[in-house]
Amino acid sequence: MVKISVRVPNKQAKPSNFLRTTRAGISWPAIPNEKSSQLLALLLQLEKSQWWPAQKLRRAQFAQALNLLHHARKTVPYYQESLAFLDGVLELTEEIWQQLPVITRQDLQQFDEQLLSISIPPSHGSVSEIRTSGSTGRPVKVKRTETFLQFHHVFTLREHLWLEQDHRGKQMAIRSIKGLQRGRAKVQGTWGAPFSLLYNTGQSVVMEITTDTKTQLQNLVKYQPDYLLTYPSNLQEILRHKGDELAQLKNLKQVRTLSESLPDGLRQEVQEKLGVKLVDVYSAHEVGVMALQCPKHDHYHVQSENVLLEVLREDGHPCNPGETGRVVVTSLHNFAMPLIRYSLQDYVEVGESCDCGRGLPVLKRILGRSRDMMAMPDGSRVFPSIVAGAMAVADAAPIMQIQVIQNTLEDMEAKLVAERKLTKSEEQQVVHVLQKSLGHPFRIRLVYQDEIPRNPGGKFSSFISLV
Ligand SMILES: [Zn+2]
Numbered sequence: 001m002v003k004i005s006v007r008v009p010n011k012q013a014k015p016s017n018f019l020r021t022t023r024a025g026i027s028w029p030a031i032p033n034e035k036s037s038q039l040l041a042l043l044l045q046l047e048k049s050q051w052w053p054a055q056k057l058r059r060a061q062f063a064q065a066l067n068l069l070h071h072a073r074k075t076v077p078y079y080q081e082s083l084a085f086l087d088g089v090l091e092l093t094e095e096i097w098q099q100l101p102v103i104t105r106q107d108l109q110q111f112d113e114q115l116l117s118i119s120i121p122p123s124h125g126s127v128s129e130i131r132t133s134g135s136t137g138r139p140v141k142v143k144r145t146e147t148f149l150q151f152h153h154v155f156t157l158r159e160h161l162w163l164e165q166d167h168r169g170k171q172m173a174i175r176s177i178k179g180l181q182r183g184r185a186k187v188q189g190t191w192g193a194p195f196s197l198l199y200n201t202g203q204s205v206v207m208e209i210t211t212d213t214k215t216q217l218q219n220l221v222k223y224q225p226d227y228l229l230t231y232p233s234n235l236q237e238i239l240r241h242k243g244d245e246l247a248q249l250k251n252l253k254q255v256r257t258l259s260e261s262l263p264d265g266l267r268q269e270v271q272e273k274l275g276v277k278l279v280d281v282y283s284a285h286e287v288g289v290m291a292l293q294c295p296k297h298d299h300y301h302v303q304s305e306n307v308l309l310e311v312l313r314e315d316g317h318p319c320n321p322g323e324t325g326r327v328v329v330t331s332l333h334n335f336a337m338p339l340i341r342y343s344l345q346d347y348v349e350v351g352e353s354c355d356c357g358r359g360l361p362v363l364k365r366i367l368g369r370s371r372d373m374m375a376m377p378d379g380s381r382v383f384p385s386i387v388a389g390a391m392a393v394a395d396a397a398p399i400m401q402i403q404v405i406q407n408t409l410e411d412m413e414a415k416l417v418a419e420r421k422l423t424k425s426e427e428q429q430v431v432h433v434l435q436k437s438l439g440h441p442f443r444i445r446l447v448y449q450d451e452i453p454r455n456p457g458g459k460f461s462s463f464i465s466l467v
Pocket residue numbers: 294295296297301354355356357358
């Protein structure tokens with residue numbers, strides 16, 4: 001008699017490396033369902049277009065943008081008159097493009113209803129609304145189609161492929177999550193869409209961004225994620241926590257940041273303290289993914305298949321490599337609420353073309369919002385190196401958190417969360433260090449606080465100019 005022994009694994013098997021399949025018994029090559037197949041078809045096209053030369057990408061962008069413009073002219077009350085000059089235009093040129101009006105965040109607030117299409121093509125799917133937390137406290141409402149969200153998924157997947165992440169690993173996200181209790185870690189069986197549409201993924205753990213740093217670290221040690229996703233300001237607090245938890249993170253392979261501009265030196269700090277690479281993404285709720293980090297470098301590639309992104313000088317002319325300008329962006333696929341040449345009030349530095357071979361334009365650095373810029377006494381504006389300053393301040397005195405507010409051209413207020421009240425000489429030292437990092441002897445008043453809260457969207461600004 002032949003005995004057959006069956007070993008029953010006591011743990012759940014690690015998810016397979018293959019795509020999810022719809023056919024019984026066929027796991028390789030897989031036959032995915034319709035939704036996943038559409039994502040994969042889009043990815044296949046992106047795989048090719050990323051290598052196209054700049055001119056070819058521009059032509060394809062203009063062809064798609066013209067579809068959007070004609071739709072806006074016909075169905076969006078706000079654009080009925082301003083785009084009338086496009087009637088009969090069959091091909092866009094740079095000259096025509098430059099004539100299109102720029103729309104601001106204030107316009108979005110003022111004309112919200114008039115910006116909605118009264119006839120969205122049914123094939124674009126259902127429409128949903130989001131409100132972005134605005135730094136000024138007044139939110140902006142944006143309506144987006146299911147098709148727009150499909151593109152959002154595709155660019156998230158492209159990032160996943162560029163970063164060569166293993167979907168079988170464990171992910172931990174510490175971010176602003178509606179409805180999630182502060183301090184609580186919620187374990188989910190999968191990474192969620194879009195990853196779970198294509199693969200059987202590993203687990204993910206989510207935590208609300210306002211959770212205190214010590215609890216975050218305890219949970220990082222407890223769950224041992226392969227990938228960590230959070231905001232730069234929160235990452236800084238994690239890295240500067242005085243404890244041995246960081247040394248206990250054994251599985252960590254990558255840290256991803258989003259939502260805020262990345263301070264100088266943070267990439268290096270992550271490499272030194274965690275021994276892994278930091279990757280950053282540039283996106284906005286209104287338009288989706290705008291730029292992803294190059295797989296080979298620290299700079300970013302514009303996602304030209306998703307957005308037409310311009311970097312403009314003050315006079316409205318496009319910036320050359322090495323120049324910094326403001327971002328004006330067109331979301332190419334949102335037919336519910338077309339945003340054409342939308343000024344985000346972000347500043348970025350244009351980079352030289354990349355030696356990785358991708359034709360997608362390069363952004364060297366994402367500097368931040370105009371209100372993060374400091375006004376110098378002569379009226380010029382610069383991005384302060386407040387983060388380097390904050391590190392030096394922490395060396396000078398037991399300070400856990402700092403936020404500098406500029407009230408006038410000469411006056412600053414530095415909010416501090418300190419372990420104890422500082423001595424007079426420590427206070428003088430802090431003021432001196434701040435003046436040095438700001439590059440001018442501003443009058444600086446120190447204000448002690450128990451906590452410096454994040455804004456309603458969970459973001460933290462270490463510098464705010466009210467001038
Ligand atoms: Zn590159």
